[in-house]
Amino acid sequence: DSGVTQTPKHLITATGQRVTLRCSPRSGDLSVYWYQQSLDQGLQFLIQYYNGEERAKGNILERFSAQQFPDLHSELNLSSLELGDSALYFCASSSGGVNTGELFFGEGSRLTVL
């Protein structure tokens, strides 16, 4: 158990809809990272927050947004969903603001867009 909690574990929705994925980092960790893993692909970095502020941005679509709240949990909002957004979305946390690779990953949220 990494200590990172993601909800929901599974989500099925229709094209055009909006969903919110939630992540609670490991106790004491200030950074939260979001990754997208499409079928049989490696992980794609989306965005990182550190202590409530956006720290780094990767290949995140404009239809997607994220935020980190004062209690350090984070939410990833996906809107105007398309079939291609079906993927496993991972949250990871670390203690510092600089990624040294020692990330603790949650079990992911599997999103299916029909």
Place this chain on the structure above:
Amino acid sequence: AQTVTQSQPEMSVQEAETVTLSCTYDTSENNYYLFWYKQPPSRQMILVIRQEAYKQQNATENRFSVNFQKAAKSFSLKISDSQLGDTAMYFCAFMKLYNNDMRFGAGTRLTVKP
């Protein structure tokens, strides 16, 4: 742009044998990190081993070791005395120093057979 290539989509090994997973990467950077992550059926990403590019000595973690060839931009993972619990997807990843955007390869599915 940095790319990470894992040329072996699937591999298998007998229990107690040794297996080597390949990874090559492309970068113009001189300082960076390389990683191997394991993703078992539970889907959780687990850091297996990390290598700093400025270190010439190959990293080792128990039964896991790497062969880092900086000039050749190669970073292979050797698993000795393979165990059934090593069955998983293995991802090679690259990250520039002080940059939080970690780039992953497409993964190698390893099956350890009894």
